[in-house]
Amino acid sequence: MSTFSPRKLLLAVAAPLLALVVAFLVTSAILLLLGDPVVEVWQTILSWPKPRQLVQIVNGATVYYLSAVAVAVGFRMNLFNIGVDGQYRVAVFAGAAFAGQAWFPGPLNVLLTIVVAMVAGGFWASIAAYLKIRRGISEVISTIMLNAIATGVVQWLLLKVAVKQQGSNTISTKPIPESSQLSGLGLIPGATNKVYTLILLAVLVGALYWFVINKTRFGFDLRATGRSESAAIASGVKVPRMIVTTMIASGALAGLIGMPLLFGQDHSYGTTFQAGLGFAGIGIALLGRNHPLGIAAAALLWSFLDVQSNALQIRAGVASEVVFIIQGVILFAVVIAYELIRRADVRLEQQRVARELAATRSDAPTPEGATA
Amino acid sequence: MANKDIGFKVRKGTVHAIVGENGAGKSTLMKILYGVQRPDEGTISIDGHEVHLHSPSDAIAEGIGMVFQHFQLADNFTVLENVVLGAEKLHGIGEGARAEIRRISDDYGLDIEPDALVADLGVGARQRIEILKVLYRGAKIIILDEPTAVLVPQEVDELFDNLRELKSEGLTVLFISHKLDEVLSVADSITVIRRGTTVDTVDPSSVNARQLAELMVGAELPTPQTEESTVTDRVVLRIEDIVLSGAGDSRNVLDGISLTIHAGEVLGIAGVEGNGQAELVEVIMGMREPTSGLVFLGDTDISDWRTREIREAGVAYIPEDRQRHALLLEAPLWENRILGHQTEEPNVRGFIINAAGAKADTERIVKEYDVRTPSINVKAGSLSGGNQQKLIVGREMSHQPKVLVAAHPTRGVDVGAQSSIWDIIRQARRDGLAVLLISADLEELIGLSDTIEVILRGRLTGTFDPDTVTAEDLGAAMTGAAGSAEETR
Numbered sequence: 001m002s003t004f005s006p007r008k009l010l011l012a013v014a015a016p017l018l019a020l021v022v023a024f025l026v027t028s029a030i031l032l033l034l035g036d037p038v039v040e041v042w043q044t045i046l047s048w049p050k051p052r053q054l055v056q057i058v059n060g061a062t063v064y065y066l067s068a069v070a071v072a073v074g075f076r077m078n079l080f081n082i083g084v085d086g087q088y089r090v091a092v093f094a095g096a097a098f099a100g101q102a103w104f105p106g107p108l109n110v111l112l113t114i115v116v117a118m119v120a121g122g123f124w125a126s127i128a129a130y131l132k133i134r135r136g137i138s139e140v141i142s143t144i145m146l147n148a149i150a151t152g153v154v155q156w157l158l159l160k161v162a163v164k165q166q167g168s169n170t171i172s173t174k175p176i177p178e179s180s181q182l183s184g185l186g187l188i189p190g191a192t193n194k195v196y197t198l199i200l201l202a203v204l205v206g207a208l209y210w211f212v213i214n215k216t217r218f219g220f221d222l223r224a225t226g227r228s229e230s231a232a233i234a235s236g237v238k239v240p241r242m243i244v245t246t247m248i249a250s251g252a253l254a255g256l257i258g259m260p261l262l263f264g265q266d267h268s269y270g271t272t273f274q275a276g277l278g279f280a281g282i283g284i285a286l287l288g289r290n291h292p293l294g295i296a297a298a299a300l301l302w303s304f305l306d307v308q309s310n311a312l313q314i315r316a317g318v319a320s321e322v323v324f325i326i327q328g329v330i331l332f333a334v335v336i337a338y339e340l341i342r343r344a345d346v347r348l349e350q351q352r353v354a355r356e357l358a359a360t361r362s363d364a365p366t367p368e369g370a371t372a
Numbered sequence: 373m374a375n376k377d378i379g380f381k382v383r384k385g386t387v388h389a390i391v392g393e394n395g396a397g398k399s400t401l402m403k404i405l406y407g408v409q410r411p412d413e414g415t416i417s418i419d420g421h422e423v424h425l426h427s428p429s430d431a432i433a434e435g436i437g438m439v440f441q442h443f444q445l446a447d448n449f450t451v452l453e454n455v456v457l458g459a460e461k462l463h464g465i466g467e468g469a470r471a472e473i474r475r476i477s478d479d480y481g482l483d484i485e486p487d488a489l490v491a492d493l494g495v496g497a498r499q500r501i502e503i504l505k506v507l508y509r510g511a512k513i514i515i516l517d518e519p520t521a522v523l524v525p526q527e528v529d530e531l532f533d534n535l536r537e538l539k540s541e542g543l544t545v546l547f548i549s550h551k552l553d554e555v556l557s558v559a560d561s562i563t564v565i566r567r568g569t570t571v572d573t574v575d576p577s578s579v580n581a582r583q584l585a586e587l588m589v590g591a592e593l594p595t596p597q598t599e600e601s602t603v604t605d606r607v608v609l610r611i612e613d614i615v616l617s618g619a620g621d622s623r624n625v626l627d628g629i630s631l632t633i634h635a636g637e638v639l640g641i642a643g644v645e646g647n648g649q650a651e652l653v654e655v656i657m658g659m660r661e662p663t664s665g666l667v668f669l670g671d672t673d674i675s676d677w678r679t680r681e682i683r684e685a686g687v688a689y690i691p692e693d694r695q696r697h698a699l700l701l702e703a704p705l706w707e708n709r710i711l712g713h714q715t716e717e718p719n720v721r722g723f724i725i726n727a728a729g730a731k732a733d734t735e736r737i738v739k740e741y742d743v744r745t746p747s748i749n750v751k752a753g754s755l756s757g758g759n760q761q762k763l764i765v766g767r768e769m770s771h772q773p774k775v776l777v778a779a780h781p782t783r784g785v786d787v788g789a790q791s792s793i794w795d796i797i798r799q800a801r802r803d804g805l806a807v808l809l810i811s812a813d814l815e816e817l818i819g820l821s822d823t824i825e826v827i828l829r830g831r832l833t834g835t836f837d838p839d840t841v842t843a844e845d846l847g848a849a850m851t852g853a854a855g856s857a858e859e860t861r
Contacts, residue, residue, distance in 0.1 A: 217714050217723050224711060227700045233659055234689065234697040235712040236680030346702075346753065353754040356746035358568075 012294075015341050016287065019334035026329045027322070040316035045308045045323075051191035053307050058188070060303030061296070062199045062260050063274070067281025068299060069209050070253035072290040074139075076213060077226035077246055083128055083143025084254040085278025086150030091121035091251075092258025093154045093173070096269035097161055099262070100174030109180040110263060114201075117255035124150060125251020126244065133240040139247065147278075158269070172270025182263040198260035205256065210292040222246060254278065283331045289338065302327065378414070378570050380563040382513075387535055387545040389559035389576075391552065391588055397568035398548050402517055405546070406438045407431040418513070437506025441518045443498050445490050452486040455505050462508065476507050481537045495645065496527035500534065507543075514538065515546040520554055521783070522812065524644055525847035532558045550588070550787065552581040564588055588787065602636035603822050607670070608806035609633040609656075609687075609775050614665030616651055616830075625651050626662065627830040633775070633806035638797065640821030640838070641810045642846050648830040649810045650692060653779050656808070657689055658682045669775065683712060688768035692779035692810070694757075698764045701753030705745060706734040708752045709767050716771055733770065741766035742792060758789030765796055776800050779810045794820060814843040828852050 024042075031038045049057060067084060074081035081087075095117035104112055128146055131137040162171035184194025213219040225232040225242050233239055257277050258269070266273055284302055288295030309323035378401055382388040392398050403409040405416065407425030415422050418434055425431045431438070445454050455473055456465045463469040470486045477484040482500045490498065499519060506514055516535075520528045535545050535558055549555050555562055556576045564571040564587045571587050579587075609631070616626035626648045633639045643649050654660035656667055658679040666675045669685055683689065689712065691697035699708050710719040710730050718729030734748040741762045745755055752760060765781065778797065782790040797820055800807055811817050817824055817838070824836040826849040834849045 215724055217720055217725060220707075220710060220714055220725050223703075224700055224714075227702055228696065230693075230696045231698060231700055231711065233679070234657070234691055235714065236678065236683050237714075238678060238680075346751070349751055350754045353746055353750055357744050 011341050011345055012289070015337035016298075016334055018337045019287075019330050022333040023326050023329040026333075027326050030325060031318070031322070036318045036322075037316050041312060041318055041322065044311050044315045045305065045326075047308070049304070049307065051188050052193055054188050055191045055193045055195055056307045057300065057303045058199065059196050059260070059264075060306055061299040062196050062202045063257060063277055064280055064284050064299035064302050065202045065296060066205060066253065066257045066260075067277045068284035068288060068295045069205055069281075069292070070250050070257065071278075071281045071285040072288070072295060073209065073213075073222075073253060074246060074250045075226075075285055075290050077222045077242065078229070079226075079243065079246055079250070080140045081125065081128075081143055081247065081250045081254075082140055082282065083125060083146050083150075083278070084250070084257070084281050085276065086143070086147035087121040087124045087251040087254035088257040088278055089150050089154050089275075090124045091117040091255030092262060092273065093157065093269050094120035095255070095258065096173040096176070096262055097157075099176040099180060100268060102177040102180070106177075106179035109177070110182065113176075113180075113262075114256065114259055117259060118252040119255070121255025122248040122252035125247045125254065129244045129247035132247070133243055158271070162270075170271050172266075172268040172272075175268040176263070180263065181267055184264055194264075196260040196264035198263060201256060201259065205253065206292045206296065218245075257281075283327065286331060287334050378565065378568070380570055380573050382544055382546060383561070384419075384544050385539055385542045386560040387539055387547055387558055389547045389549060389555040389562045390565060391548075391550055391555055391562060391584065392565040397565055399517075400568075401565070402438070402515060402548060405431070405515060406436060432509050432511070435510060435512035437509060437511025437514045439499070439502045439506060439514065439516045439519060441521060443502055445498055445501060447491040449490055450486070451484055451488050451490060451493075451501055451504075454490055454501060455486070455508050459509050462510075472508065473504065476504055480507065480534065480541060482534060494527075495522050496530060499523070499531065503534065503538075511543075513544045513546065515548070517548045518550075518784075519547070520549065520551055522645060524850050525814070525843055526851060528554060552584045552588075556581060556584070585787065601822060602801055602804070604635045604637075604804065606635040607632055607668075608635050609808065610668040611656065612666040612668070614652070614655055614667070615663045616648075616655060616660070617663045623829065624663075625830050626655065626665075629665070629827075629830070629832055631808075631825065631832075633808060635774075635804040635806055636801055637823070638801050638807040638809050638821045640817040640824040641808070641827055642814060642817050642824055642836075642850055643810075643827035644850050645812060647827050647850075649779070649827055651830075652827070653689075653692070653777055653808075653810065656682075656777055657687070680715065684715060686772060686774035688771070688773035688776045690761075690764055690768055690776070690778040690781045692783065694760055694764055695753075699752045699760060702751055705738070705743075705748045705750060705752055705755075705763060706731045708763065709734040709737065709748075712767065713771055737763060737766035737770065741796075756786070758785035761785045762789055762792065765793055769796060769800065773800075773805060776805050776807045778807065780812060781809070782811075782813065782816060814846050817846070818843065826850055 028038050031041055067088070070084050071081060095113045098116045099109055099113040102109060124146065128139050128142040131142045132139050158171060158173065161173055163174050164171065182197035184197055185199070187195045213222065221232065221237045221242060224235060225237055225239055229239060258273070261274060262269065280302060284298045285295060287301070288298035305323050305326060309320040312318045312320045312322060378397070390398060390401070400409065404411050405425070407427045407430045410426065416425065417423065423434050425434065428438070446457070449457070452470055452473060456463070456469045463472045473484065473486040476482065482504055484497070484500055484504055490501065493501070499522070503514065519531060523531060535547070538545055547555070547559060559576050561573060562576055562584065563573045564584065566588060574584070574587070611629060611631040614626050614629040615624055618625045629652060631639065641649055641652070651660060655662045658677050658681070666673060668674065669687065674682055674685065677685070695701060698712070700711060706727070710725065713719055718726060718733050720726055721729070731748060737743065738745060738748060743755070743762045743766065744759050752763070755763070761781070768776070776797070781797065782793050785793065794816070797807060797809065809817065809820060818841065819838075821838045824838050824841065824846065825832045826834040826836065826846065828850060833852070836846065836849070
C-alpha cells in the first residue's frame with residue numbers, strides 16, 4: 001500500500017505477538033485455577049508436529065484461508081458478512097449435488113463444480129445485499145438470519161437428493177465420480193496423507209485478492225468506501241453497487257471454502273461435513289488484518305492449535321476444548337492491541353510530521369502569506 | 373511540537389482574545405487548557421495557584437468551560453435535556469434544573485427557554501445553549517473556540533453583547549479567533565500566537581487589524597480583491613428550477629433554484645448555514661437526486677448523470693467538510709490524490725491503479741500548491757487543515773476543469789493557505805472557469821465574486837453586486853430581515 005518502513009513492520013507484528021503472549025498467560029491462569037497440568041498442556045500444544053499432523057495443519061489452514069479471505073473482502077469496505085457460514089453450506093451442497101451427477105468428465109467436472117458453488121454462494125449473499133440497499137437492513141442481522149435459514153434449507157434439500165450409504169445412518173449427496181476426485185499433493189516428506197490439491201486454489205485466491213484490492217480501480221473504490229463512505233460517495237463511487245458487488249464476491253469466495261474438502265476428502269456433502277468454518281474465518285481475517293499474508297499466517301496458527309490440541313486428552317488429561325479458550329483470548333487481545341497500536345501510529349505520525357515541518361521551517365523561514 | 377514557550381496572563385473579568393493562523397497551535401493550546409492534552413513542560417495557574425489538568429473533568433472542576441466550534445447538542449432533545457446531560461448530579465433533571473437554567477439565562481441575558489426543542493432553534497441560540505451549558509457546570513473561565521465562524525453579522529453582535537454581559541458579571545472569557553475586526557471590537561487584551569509561540573500581547577486600542585494580521589502571519593496581510601471582470605457570455609453551468617422536497621410534509625429544501633454561471637465568472641452564494649446550500653451542491657454534483665429541475669453543463673443536460681461522470685466531464689469539487697467528503701484521513705497523500713479521479717490519468721492505466729503516476733503527480737501538487745508535508749506517504753490526517761485543503765484544491769485543479777464548485781474553500785485554514793486558495797480561485801476565473809463559490813465568510817464572497825446570490829430557506833432571495841453591497845446588507849438578506857427580495861443592481 002505505501003512504502004515499506006521498519007517502523008510499520010514492527011507495528012504490524014507487535015500486536016499479534018502481544019496477543020499470543022496474553023493468550024498464553026490467560027490460558028495458563030485458567031488452567032492453574034482449575035488445577036490442570038499447565039506444563040503438560042503447553043508441552044503438548046507447542047511440540048513439533050509429526051509429518052502426518054503437518055499435512056493436517058496445512059489442509060485445515062487451506063480451508064480456513066479461503067473462509068477468511070471471503071470475510072476479509074467485506075471487511076475491507078466495512079461490510080460485515082457474518083453469513084459466510086451459510087453461504088458456504090449452500091454452495092458446497094449445490095456443488096456436491098452437481099458434481100455427483102457426473103455430467104462432465106474428470107477435471108472439467110471439478111472446474112464446473114467450483115463455478116456452480118461460487119454462483120450458489122454469491123446468490124445466497126446477494127439476498128443480504130438486496131435487503132441492505134433496498135430496505136436498509138444491516139447485513140450483520142440479515143446474514144445471521146440467513147445462516148439459520150441456510151442450515152434448514154440445505155438439510156431439507158439433502159433429504160430430497162440424499163443417497164443412503166451402506167452400513168451407515170448418515171446421509172449424503174451422491175459421491176462424486178472417482179475421475180473427479182483429487183488425490184492430493186505429496187508436499188510433505190514422510191507423511192502418508194496428502195495435502196489437498198486445491199491448496200493451489202487457495203494460493204490463487206490469495207494472489208487475486210491482493211491484486212484486486214491493492215492494484216485495481218475496483219479495489220481502490222472498495223477500500224475508499226471502507227475508510228470513509230461519505231468521501232467515497234463524493235468521489236463518485238456508487239456505494240449501493242459496491243455493496244452488491246462486494247457482498248456477492250464475498251459469497252462467491254465463501255462458495256470455495258468447501259471445495260478442498262469435497263474433492264480431497266469427503267467426496268460428497270452429508271451430515272458429517274465440517275461445520276463452523278465461516279465463523280472461524282471471521283476471527284482469522286481479524287487476526288490476519290485482512291492482509292493476504294497475514295491471513296495465511298493466522299490460518300496456519302488456527303489450524304496448528306486445532307491439530308495440536310487433539311492429543312491433549314491423552315497426553316495431559318485435559319479436554320481438547322481448552323484450545324477454544326486460547327483462540328478466543330488471542331482474538332480478544334489482538335482486536336484490542338490493533339486498536340491501541342493504530343491510535344499510537346496515528347499519534348506518532350502526527351508528531352513526526354509536526355516535528356519534521358518545524359525543522360524545515362527553521363531552515364528556511366519563508367512566510368507563506370507573502371504571495372498576495 | 374505544536375506549542376513551545378506559550379505564555380500569557382488573563383485578568384479576571386475580561387475578554388481575552390487569542391489570535392493566530394490555523395496550525396499556529398491554537399487548538400493544541402485549547403486542548404491543554406481544557407485538559408484534553410497534557411503539556412510536556414510548563415504550568416497553568418488559576419487565581420495564583422498552579423493547577424494540573426489531566427482531563428476535561430479536572431478543567432470543569434477548576435471552573436474552566438469550553439464552547440467548541442462544532443456544537444455538541446442533541447437535536448431531538450430539549451434545551452433542558454441537553455444542558456443536564458452529563459451533569460445530572462448538579463441540579464437534578466427536573467424543576468431544579470429548569471429553575472437554574474432560567475436563572476442563568478436571565479442573569480446573563482441569554483434568552484434561553486429550557487423547554488424548547490433544540491431542532492427548532494437557530495445557530496445563534498444553539499451557541500447560547502452551549503455557553504449556558506458551561507455556566508451551568510459552574511465555569512468561571514469560558515473558552516470559546518472560533519465562536520463567530522457560524523454566525524451572520526447580526527448574530528455576532530448579539531454574541532458580543534452576551535460576552536460583555538458575562539464579563540460584567542465577573543466571568544473571564546477566552547476568545548479564540550482569526551477574524552481580527554471582531555477580536556478588536558470585543559477583546560480587552562489580545563495575545564497573538566504564531567508557530568506555537570506567543571508573539572505578543574497587545575492592547576486592542578493600540579493596534580489596527582492590519583498590524584494584528586502582520587503580527588499573526590509575520591508578513592503582509594492578503595485581502596480578497598477581485599480584478600477586472602473576466603465574465604464572458606458563454607454559459608458553462610446552468611441550473612433550471614431545481615426543487616428538492618423535504619422529508620415528510622416539511623417545506624422544500626430547495627425551492628425553484630435557477631442559476632447561470634458564465635465562463636470566467638465567480639458566482640457567490642451567501643446564506644446562513646442550513647438554508648439549502650449543501651443540498652444545492654449535492655444536486656449539482658449528482659450526489660442527490662432533485663425532485664425536479666435540470667442541470668446543464670454547457671449545452672449538455674447532466675441532470676441524470678452520476679457523480680463520477682460529472683467529475684469526469686470537468687466539474688471540480690471542493691466539499692465543505694473536507695475530512696468527511698474530500699479525504700481518506702487514514703490513507704497516504706498519494707492515495708488521496710487519486711480520490712475523486714479514480715478513472716482519470718495519471719491515476720490509472722485502464723483498470724489498474726497507476727501508483728507511480730499518482731505518486732509523481734502528488735509530488736508535483738505538493739510542490740506547486742505548497743502543501744507542507746515531509747512526504748507524500750504520510751496519512752492525510754496528519755496534515756494541518758490548511759495543508760489538507762491545499763492538497764484538495766491542487767488535486768481538483770489538475771484535471772482541466774470547466775467548472776469549480778467550491779463550498780467554504782477557506783474554512784478553518786490559516787491565513788497563508790487562505791491567500792493561496794483565493795489566488796487559485798482568481799486564476800481559475802482568469803482561465804475561464806465557471807466558479808460556484810459558497811461561503812459563510814462574507815468578506816470572501818464580496819472580494820471574489822462577480823455576482824452574489826442570497827439563499828434563504830431554499831430560495832434565492834436576492835442578487836447583489838459585490839462592488840456596492842456591504843456585509844451588513846448581505847447579513848440582513850440572509851436572515852430575511854430585509855423583507856422580500858432586494859435588488860441593488
